Amino acid sequence: MNKAKRQAVIAGNWKMNKTRPEAKALIEELKPLVKDAGCGVVICVPYTNLEAALEATKGSNIKVGAENCHWAKSGAFTGEISADMLAEMGVEYVVIGHSERRQYFGETDQTVNQRVRAALDAGLKVILCVGELLEQREQGITEEICGMQTKVALGGVSKEELSRIIIAYEPVWAIGTGKTATADQADEVNGFIRSVVAKLYGDDAAQALTVQYGGSMNAKNAEELLGKEHVDGGLIGGASLKAEDFSVIVKAASK
């Protein structure tokens, strides 16, 4: 299998943006712009917008995701949301291990793994984020970091479950900074992540895996990044908040 046979997925990560009326308006603007997409289209939205997003996307090709979930099924975890709660609502995707969770909320490779397994157990699809810090890239340990994050996150995940995982390579220095990895840098690390997955699950599973790039992908640079062999879509922050820009990225992934 090669790139042409893998599903490209463009996923928006809205982060902590948009009230419910704003979310509804953005989705209404987006729907006609992406209705003919030749790739998967996902919007990952704040918990408070999930119900509105599910309602607004009904009957469209836009899938809805959350931005995190807890690893426990239920219990004394004030302020948290379980994977079962998301699945029961009809949410299909969840982002896990985003660098902002790792940076600001104490997320570790181990808790990422726990969350991944809880999400899979609940029947969700996972967008698993991995990526190195700037100083780690400068030390030449990008592959070690991304390889370790990938391996730990996938601990206990079966080959069958892997088919519900997308990995997003997101170099931390490129997120929200306007600094994009070059298309070659993205391709190289995405290809490396695929090779790590091949060692764990075999070539077929690795070749079928969608590996996104994320980090300041926008309407201008998307085509070059998405043209690379190992870049099967994108996880989009800032540009996902503008319907027109997001739809240009979706069109670039549909080629």
Ligand code: PEP
């Ligand atoms: C992200 O939040 O995953 C992301 C890639 O953000 P941005 O596109 O704004 O860099």
